[in-house]
Amino acid sequence: MTDKDSRYRFLLEKANVRGVLVHLDQTWKEARSRAEYPANVQQVLGHAMAAIPLLASTIKFTGKLTLQARGDGPVSLLVVQANAGGGQRGLAQWREDPPSAPLSAVFGNTSLSIQIESGRGEVYQGVVEVVGDGLQDALANYFEHSEQLPTRFWLYCDDHCAAGMLLQQLPQESRTQDSDEDDWLRVGMMADTINGNELYERSPEELLSRVFSEDDVRLYDREPVRFECNCSRERTAGLIEGLGREEAVDIIEQEGQIEIICEFCNSKNVFDSIDVEAIFRGGDQSTTIH
């Protein structure tokens, strides 16, 4: 983790617009190093990795936030997930490298889902239609329909970094100044002047004072973000339990062991016949780790 792996919230007070900036350095390098991603698969994964901490900043939750797409297009699976502590992970699977746009040519005939696990056992699920050129358009469309809050996204990634920005109109009850629709359009047009790597290269202070010089910018403290996977031996054992005893024993007989590699972080868990017996006995896993 470096200082570059950061999220910054800010407020454009005059325009009654809240914003969030995200820079991913090591977090992105770790995610993209897990597979030999073709260029445009990598691009949609990078955009999603930059988007998830932006989304997380708009919701109160203590559990997990997941953005997922499973489709019949060139990208068959995209999953990005964030927890409330700034940890995030993500992966994509593909049939072939898609065109870079539109988004429907990337995922095919499907929709994306947003799932929020509140941390208190409640699960909320939203549907993001696959519209527009990229994830930024689909997410803006989602907010317009589900939250009725005008929201825009700017997403960027290359081989070394990913970055994103969100702007969102404050709800009426949170506004402290007079502003109108023109202010919203104006800050959006100013944000459109940011080129991709400027979003990443410039410090938040520099970037915001260049782009929103007319607005009173209030920048909040840096929040760290990082690549973090919540896989564990215990969870993996749960997967084996889900297979059922018969199938698990079958694999052991054929392969000698069950090897499960986490696709998010590449960590490997190996279970032998004694481990498998212990799982179905409901035994304590910790006593059988070799």
Ligand SMILES: [Zn+2]
């Ligand atoms: Zn993992």
